[in-house]
Amino acid sequence: MTVNLNIVPFVSVDRMMKLVLAIGTERFVLELATYIEEDFRRWELFDKTPRIASHSVDGVIELMPTSDGQLYGFKYVNGHPKNTRDGRQTVTAFGVLADVGNGYPMLLSEMTILTALRTAASSAVAAKYLAPEAARCMAIIGNGAQSEFQAIAFKALLGVDRLRLYDIDPAASAKCMKNLAGMGFDIKLCASAQEAVEGAEIITTVTADKRSATILTDNMVGSGVHINAVGGDCPGKTELHRDILLRSDIFVEYPPQTRIEGESQQLDADHPLTELWQVMTGKAVGRTDARQITLFDSVGFAIEDFSALRYVRDQLQRTGLYEELDLLADPDEPRDLFGMLLRAEKATGLAVAGS
Numbered sequence: 001m002t003v004n005l006n007i008v009p010f011v012s013v014d015r016m017m018k019l020v021l022a023i024g025t026e027r028f029v030l031e032l033a034t035y036i037e038e039d040f041r042r043w044e045l046f047d048k049t050p051r052i053a054s055h056s057v058d059g060v061i062e063l064m065p066t067s068d069g070q071l072y073g074f075k076y077v078n079g080h081p082k083n084t085r086d087g088r089q090t091v092t093a094f095g096v097l098a099d100v101g102n103g104y105p106m107l108l109s110e111m112t113i114l115t116a117l118r119t120a121a122s123s124a125v126a127a128k129y130l131a132p133e134a135a136r137c138m139a140i141i142g143n144g145a146q147s148e149f150q151a152i153a154f155k156a157l158l159g160v161d162r163l164r165l166y167d168i169d170p171a172a173s174a175k176c177m178k179n180l181a182g183m184g185f186d187i188k189l190c191a192s193a194q195e196a197v198e199g200a201e202i203i204t205t206v207t208a209d210k211r212s213a214t215i216l217t218d219n220m221v222g223s224g225v226h227i228n229a230v231g232g233d234c235p236g237k238t239e240l241h242r243d244i245l246l247r248s249d250i251f252v253e254y255p256p257q258t259r260i261e262g263e264s265q266q267l268d269a270d271h272p273l274t275e276l277w278q279v280m281t282g283k284a285v286g287r288t289d290a291r292q293i294t295l296f297d298s299v300g301f302a303i304e305d306f307s308a309l310r311y312v313r314d315q316l317q318r319t320g321l322y323e324e325l326d327l328l329a330d331p332d333e334p335r336d337l338f339g340m341l342l343r344a345e346k347a348t349g350l351a352v353a354g355s
């Protein structure tokens with residue numbers, strides 16, 4: 001890795017794609033899941049705050065910071081459900097990992113692809129602790145950008161190999177099915193959410209709509225299933241009928257954020273929520289019986305992005321899949337920032353003070 005202090009390694013979308021392809025998507029998700037679990041197991045050590053959200057009529061822009069005392073990370077992410085109509089992604093992101101000791105960024109990375117990978121890995125890690133034993137069949141409702149990543153993560157971590165797909169737009173389901181062809185899934189396209197959940201032991205909801213939608217009603221959810229609710233992640237943006245929540249044991253990332261953004265925003269402020277890190281460390285129980293409905297009320301928390309950035313950083317030296325970004329001013333004498341500008345004036349012939 002470079003020792004030039006002005007340079008920050010930058011992982012572009014192109015390099016991220018090459019990195020994922022070089023490692024293999026399944027292996028990437030499996031390895032990323034170990035980083036996520038490692039960080040959940042040391043949860044108490046992190047600085048934690050609900051993400052800082054700027055809401056507008058069409059969407060939200062959020063900043064997600066955290067630190068473990070050695071490293072600091074943040075992600076910039078948006079959520080704009082109408083974006084796909086004019087060719088844009090619903091969710092895009094980029095992020096930074098920095099050295100707490102000197103405050104210097106160590107990595108700047110695209111995180112649109114990385115968010116899909118980390119969201120899927122986090123969902124599958126949660127399901128490892130919560131889904132019914134030997135679950136193989138998953139319904140995926142909402143077959144957009146996140147959907148294939150969810151399928152691959154559940155296959156890699158839990159062995160899910162039967163998928164039941166539903167989307168209000170059949171073209172999205174057809175795209176999802178085509179993209180997953182040859183990856184070892186038995187896939188059924190379904191005509192309704194009701195049909196998709198039939199026989200599924202795990203139900204993933206990953207739709208995008210900026211309102212309180214009801215993707216699943218109470219009668220659609222039988223006993224013993226695990227629900228992986230990914231799409232409800234903003235105030236006023238939910239996917240499940242409240243009655244489902246009342247029948248479920250609910251597991252979350254960070255309650256102060258989930259109570260604002262997750263399905264749990266529909267519940268009383270003191271409704272019991274179990275933190276996932278406590279299940280992982282044995283401080284709380286996960287699934288205790290075969291008839292229990294478990295619900296991972298996922299909203300996405302900063303520590304998952306921190307884990308993802310940490311994982312990517314650890315791949316850079318071995319793979320060389322990054323670019324050198326001239327991001328930080330680095331004068332010969334640290335206090336001579338203006339002098340650096342003057343020397344550039346001489347070198348380029350452009351005037352510092354204007355002409």
Ligand SMILES: NC(=O)c1ccc[n+]([C@@H]2O[C@H](COP(=O)([O-])OP(=O)(O)OC[C@H]3O[C@@H](n4cnc5c(N)ncnc54)[C@H](O)[C@@H]3O)[C@@H](O)[C@H]2O)c1
Binds near residue numbers: 119167301
């Ligand atoms: N929890 C997390 O950590 C996390 C992370 C990333 C994205 N998300 C959320 O996941 C959701 C999906 O993201 P994406 O990038 O895949 O979006 P996307 O726009 O690419 O896909 C969403 C899909 O949902 C479908 N849909 C909308 N309403 C539906 C309904 N009523 N029934 C069935 N399908 C419906 C759309 O047709 C579309 O194909 C978004 O709401 C996003 O904010 C959550």
